[in-house]
Amino acid sequence: MRCWLLIGCLGVLLPLQAPLSQPLERTVEVHAEDLSVERALRPGGEGWRTVPREQVVEGPAPFWLRTRVEVPPRAPGAPTPVLALSLLGSWEAWWDGALLGRNGHVGRTPEEEVPGNVDVLLPLPPEHATPGPHLLVIRASAHHRGFQPVGTLYRLQVGEASELARARLLWLVPSLATLGALVLMGLHHLARYLMQRRSRATLLLGLLCLAASALLLLEAWRGLESYPYPRHIIRLWLLSGATVAVAVLLPATLHVAFSEPRRAPWWGALAVSLLGLAAVPGFDGRNTVALGLSLGVSLVLALRARSRKEPGAWAALGGLGFAMALYLMAPLDFPERGFFVAFGGLLLCLGAAHAYQLRRQQQRLESATRASERLQLELLKRSIQPHFLMNTLGAVSEWVETEPAQAVRFIESLGAVYRHLLSVSGERAISLARELELCRAYLEVMGYRHGLAFTLEAPGVDGAAVVPPAVLHTLLENAFSHNRYTTPVSFHLQEVREGGRRRYVFSAPAGKGATPGMGEGTGTRYLEARLDEVFPGAWSLKQGPTEAGWTTVLEVPA
Amino acid sequence: MKVLIVEDEPLAARRLERLCRELLGQDLPPPLVCASLADAREVLAGRTVDLVLLDLNLAGEDGFRLLEEVAAGSFHTVVVSANTDQALRAFELGVLDFVAKPYTRERLEKALARVGGRGAGPLRTLAVRKGGGIVLVPLESVAYIQGAGDYAELVLRDGRTELSEKSLDRLEALLPTDFVRIHRSYLVPLQDVARLWTQEGSRTDVELRSGTRLPVGRSRVKALKARLDA
Structure with a gap:
């Protein structure tokens, strides 16, 4: 089948987008007080706490953060590497004690602070870019976050600018390709719904495709445009909305497409899941759990459809199994990385199953029409x-x-x-x-x-x-x-x-x-x-x- | 000529009866009317009926069996039916004519006229009653037919004989023209005649291909010679 070939291709692309990062120190030291620059740059000192890099939650008032960053070895004559830093806030950074650059303006009050961008690339000074460990010290404030994240330091990486750009491109291209395919599929299903027989399954499948493409677009947005960090919360909310939409629409589509006989238990499962989701901390965690739940419930629906021998249940089961496998491989990375492959494949399978169902319906309708005409003829002949x-x-x-x-x-x-x-x-x-x-x-x-x-x-x-x-x-x-x-x-x-x-x-x-x-x-x-x-x-x-x-x-x- | 009408629909029976009276003349006995063949069996057993005008639903398996039963009878049968698709089969079994409904007075007149003349269709088999059932004897297997009073004996090529309830006169009317009446008591297939023997006293015999010799009626010699020379 053609769709399996496509899924195969997507599967090959997935490993390509593994980040080209070098393992840096996984911890940072933070200091919650707004020290003077001299005190902060001095080695050692009182009041520094060591936290995992993903759990930097200081702020919004100015705070300090320091860590050792490894500059990877490079061939002589290779371009000077750059520092890729994604920190939710405004900051200024020092590299080996010298000021490296600023992102917005750190302030003690919201008024004083000028918001910086989320993703920033800073060129390292050539004289301080020797391979080996270097000291990065950051002063940051985040008065405009609007929410309390689980961690505010998303990325800290040194590498060659072109390689970093390539990594971003490799991450973007397949998801944008899937995005295009999903938008087309979604519009196709919606057009079919509007022009032909109004099948609710067609409508839901179209909406599911569009919700999945919205999710992909929002995921990819950070790689497409560098925006100031206060807007991050808007993107996260939209992302959450799209995720919940996808998570709800997927089982709903299967429910309708395979004419699941029972209804009440599924509404119950939906309500419990939504309540449970509200209790999960952090946007990423919530999205991950929502997609996992959705895949699980859909799998159960597809298995039930299979046992009822619904046409097309095999295709849906195949797509769901594939998506579930990708999810289980790396649940936390799934919304960002496995999702587009998994849903590209899954939606293709669902589309194929749906087309097959529609054809069967069409055939049934045609044979019913033929039978009806035959009966009419029979009656007239008898007369x-x-x-x-x-x-x-x-x-x-x-x-x-x-x-x-x-x-x-x-x-x-x-x-x-x-x-x-x-x-x-x-x-x-x-x-x-x-x-x-x-x-x-x-x-x-x-x-x-x-x-x-x-x-x-x-x-x-x-x-x-x-x-x-x-x-x-x-x-x-x-x-x-x-x-x-x-x-x-x-x-x-x-x-x-x-x-x-x-x-x-x-x-x-x-x-x-x-x-x-x-x-x-x-x-x-x-x-x-x-x-x-x-x-x-x-x-x-x-x-x-x-x-x-x-x-x-x-x-x-x- | 005594006519029996077998017709289950009153109006159709009325029509047949009226037209028969008009066509056959008032001085003949009026036609009998029965609504089903079952009712008619007793009348037919008396062998007084010359012609049966039969309208029964001849469609389906039952129709064939019914036709065979009628064809084996001593009387002539004219089928008057709405189901014309059974006409050929009816002729093959030995009905004299097949009148399709609706019909005109003229068409029925033509059918009645065949009673004294020739059948309207290609007879293929002769239906004979045997041991409670009906046997269909293919014409090709008949060597010659010998009259036996009101009955006729079919002498087959393999030497066996079958008894037909029809008289030689009625069989002659049904059989194709290549069956020739050579004698008051014999009907032979023309293509089986090997030669003619002229005996003393101007008696003439026919020798069949099988070697059988049969007498030729004095009055029929000339016509037979003409048929053989043609």
């Missing part, structure tokens, strides 16, 4: 079958020669039968009142032919009830082809309503020379096909001989 038509014309011949006035009356009632047949034959369902009209016209014709009065009594039936066309007509025809009536006959139709269902009991008296047994004739096949068309799976038809003749019991939903 011109020789036994009825030629015998009727024979009767006309006799009257024309003996009683022309009777012939005219007969032709009139024959015309009525055909008018009714023509008007109902194209319909899937008609009102019982119209059906009764057709039957009475038919009985009039048969009455003329037999020289007897045939009646159909249907006391108290609901004329507005819906039945497939020519149901009673078929039963009457059967009665006439299996009985030779020599005395006036009255057919009966009774209606019983109970528990949201209508039961019709049709009884045809036995005539002379009755040949019981109409089990699997063309008439019965027609009835069954028509009933299944209008009340799929919800009807029953039983018939058999009784003392009085032949009784048919038909049960349909009210």
